[in-house]
Amino acid sequence: MPEGDTIYALAERLRPQVLGKVLTDVWLRDTPGASYLEGAEVVTVRAWGKHLLMDVRADGRPDRVFRTHLGMTGRWQTLRRPARRHPSVRVAFRAGPHGPELRCADAAQVEVFLARDLPRHPALARLGPDLLGAFDVDVVVSRARERDPVDLAALLLDQTIAAGLGNVFKCEVLFRAGLHPATPLAAVDDATIARLFEDGAALLEANKLRSRRVTTLGPTGARARVHGMDQFVYGRAGRPCVRCGGRIRVTRQGPRVRPTYWCPRCQPAAPSRDPNLPAVGSGL
Numbered sequence: 001m002p003e004g005d006t007i008y009a010l011a012e013r014l015r016p017q018v019l020g021k022v023l024t025d026v027w028l029r030d031t032p033g034a035s036y037l038e039g040a041e042v043v044t045v046r047a048w049g050k051h052l053l054m055d056v057r058a059d060g061r062p063d064r065v066f067r068t069h070l071g072m073t074g075r076w077q078t079l080r081r082p083a084r085r086h087p088s089v090r091v092a093f094r095a096g097p098h099g100p101e102l103r104c105a106d107a108a109q110v111e112v113f114l115a116r117d118l119p120r121h122p123a124l125a126r127l128g129p130d131l132l133g134a135f136d137v138d139v140v141v142s143r144a145r146e147r148d149p150v151d152l153a154a155l156l157l158d159q160t161i162a163a164g165l166g167n168v169f170k171c172e173v174l175f176r177a178g179l180h181p182a183t184p185l186a187a188v189d190d191a192t193i194a195r196l197f198e199d200g201a202a203l204l205e206a207n208k209l210r211s212r213r214v215t216t217l218g219p220t221g222a223r224a225r226v227h228g229m230d231q232f233v234y235g236r237a238g239r240p241c242v243r244c245g246g247r248i249r250v251t252r253q254g255p256r257v258r259p260t261y262w263c264p265r266c267q268p269a270a271p272s273r274d275p276n277l278p279a280v281g282s283g284l
């Protein structure tokens, strides 16, 4: 599942293949503004949260941004030899006349738009600080208070608060903090919110160039690593918790119905500070 670390690694992998190259044999399906890419030069390749952005430039035409968001299933491929294009391919091009063919398949979003429109872009303008950049954690905390998501699981997934964390890191960060996913935001203090994002950022940083995602890093995960575990709870429903031996549980949570994994013993429901809110964890 692509999260901020995956897109960072993707940008690192694609950059040497496309940077400074002129795009040729461009082929795109259902992509607004795509004709611009033919003959355009790639100026930068960068990740912003889960978005991959290439700034492109062509003589005599205003600069554009080529954006892909892989969603749950998208992927980029590099092909040395031509091959048939499956209908799932949204973008294909050569970087330079003799370069390999690069393809993006099954992506959730592909578009080309004017660079000057970036500050008003509906998906990018609202994004919070990129956790893989030099972010200010106080800014993230104040955005969290402003947005006021329903609980800690929603907090970590909300890309308008901070960009980069997805469902795997959400589950793992909350386990590492010993916090129940349904804890209301009103029940935790600012220092706790800051710690959650700092731990998430440290995990993204540690994973950005790894081929396999590992969230059992640091002293918290020493025992898990002895058992060869890459994750504490994610994908482990019904299996024993490495810390307490209890059974990991899973529930579907949020508008996109993504699974939340947690350990009921290590992440007990905490009392809410707000008497008007329902008991924490009552819905799980």
Ligand SMILES: [Zn+2]
Binding pocket: 241, 242, 243, 244, 245, 246, 263, 264, 265, 266, 267
């Ligand atoms: Zn446990």
